[in-house]
Amino acid sequence: MTTQTVLEAVRDGLAEEMRRDATVWAVGEDLHIGGLYGQYRGLISEFGPDRIVASPISEAMIVSAGLGGALAGTRPVVEMRIADFALSAIDELVNQIAKARFMFGGQARVPVVVRLPQGMVTGSAAQHSQSLESWYVHVPGLVVLAPSTAADCKGLLKSAIRCEDPVIFIEPRAIWQNTGEIPEGDHCVPIGEARLVRKGGDVTVVTWSTMASVAHKAVEACVETGTDVELLDLRSLWPWDTGAVFASVKKTGRLLVVHEAVQVCGLGAEIVATVVENVHGDLCRPPRRLGAPRAPVPFSPPLEAAYRVSQQNIEQAIREMVAP
């Protein structure tokens, strides 16, 4: 085991895959100086400018480079800088990358990883903070991942690069500097499996990405006051681990889904609906969702604080759910 930040872990994960497979390459803005956050630092000196491609600010073309590169037999890793900017390439993501394999009758495989550093960081406001993972989960053809820990970010990035399907890889940009233990060796995390963060019997909390770290603190506080919470970090949003969620709900009878995205039509709605359809008999309370209000992310600190799903919001929801 070594201890690394999320940022260091994903940098090493990409470098390991590029060493392992000469067809893996990365493309995005400012990659020659390590990318916006430093998650590509040092890679250009090892792999050169043909495999660490520093691009113009041309989101549609950046994503197209990934698609075209995949169709030409390579495995591109596409950097979008901030998740919001992918909206300038939504035709390329939704109409082209997601559908190429199907509409060409299986002639094409599109092993592309599209990296979306996503979520709120202080003062980033409406166009640099959105969480739109439920959009991508809605689109057939895409695998959607949203890990939260250093080990999972590294292990799922490596699995994503080896995946034959296009992967939307949502990264928790607010917690790049969180540290965690990284297993030695070729650490790959299987796609589609939730991480059981804490075992418990009273209430099931399902979450992912940055919210997993916030929810973890809330759960610890509730445990201290006697509520036995089970916490699942979904990690993989499509496919998501229905087995783990169903099993947990069967045990606790209570489900709370927490996400940073707007609550309306967020992924929480899909998870709750799926649970209700399949294991409603095991529920002793109506399932709940916690998400952002249906408003753009605001700038001013008090507005931002009111907008966020906070540790306190999560604690309160858990307490309400176990109240007699």
Place this chain on the structure above:
Amino acid sequence: MTDIDNNNERKRALALHRTMLSIRRFEEAAEIAQRDGEIPGTLHLSIGQEAVAAGVCSALEPADLITSTHRGHGHSIAKGASLSAMMAELFGRVTGTCKGKGGSMHIADFSAGMLGANGVVGGGLGIAVGAAQGLRVRGSEAVTACFFGDGAVNRGPFLESLNWAATFRLPVLFVCEDNGYAAFTETARLTAGAGPAARAESLGIQSMVVDGNDVLAVADAAAAMVERLRREGGPAFIHAQTYRLRGHTIADQGAYRDAERHSRQELRDPILLMRQRLTDWNLSQDVQRLQVEVETEIAAALVAAREAVFPEPASIYAEVQDIGAPA
């Protein structure tokens, strides 16, 4: 010209004519089959534009790649896609190039280096440039040609892909197949400036404007550009001025068209022009032989398409994705 040169020239001219005839007869047959209810959906026909596809693809090797447009039958045929698999695709059959999942707008034959037609105007530009970037990672010397229409030059991906290809000196041949109309609107009405080639030149991309109804002129331009791409890297740009003799879709009667211009262009049908040239070269017999050959191939493709089965409904779920596929 020496005798051998002459022979080569004749062979080349006949091959180009044959490609144009294949495209024309394929599309005419498809047009009838669509009207008869055998082909579902609409068709975007390239009748009148065959010289661009035939001329450009004559300069490419099998390992070279192309991307295409929603009007992509001609590009596919010229790059070597199977006529019968293409026809079966239009009929929605399991033997189609895309197993019946794509249809006319998503015709593709990766075995021929044809990376797909595209339902989005300008959709193929970035894919072509990305493919060239991928070929560079693989150390391949192949070039990529990218067909797009005059309507695409007003979309953002046009700028993004041309700038990118020029910046990275990627061997991409951009081919603006200008048929005069962006859907139901005369393109010139809504396009500023001195034209597509001027836009490319403004980015430092070497450009040529050619008569897109003269297949030999297109072939010569493409050969010169592709040779330069292989020698020096790229990109390069061809503005091929042609004319769409049919509507935007099969249902479009073209009421918005200038009648005089249309009549004039009918006389400049690229196949008529080439047939006249071949007749002048005393090659009428060869032309007739080619017509019979092509007719036979198209008839066989139609029979094969009609006899082929439709895909099983369960195949909806196949080839969506491996991980997280619906059960």
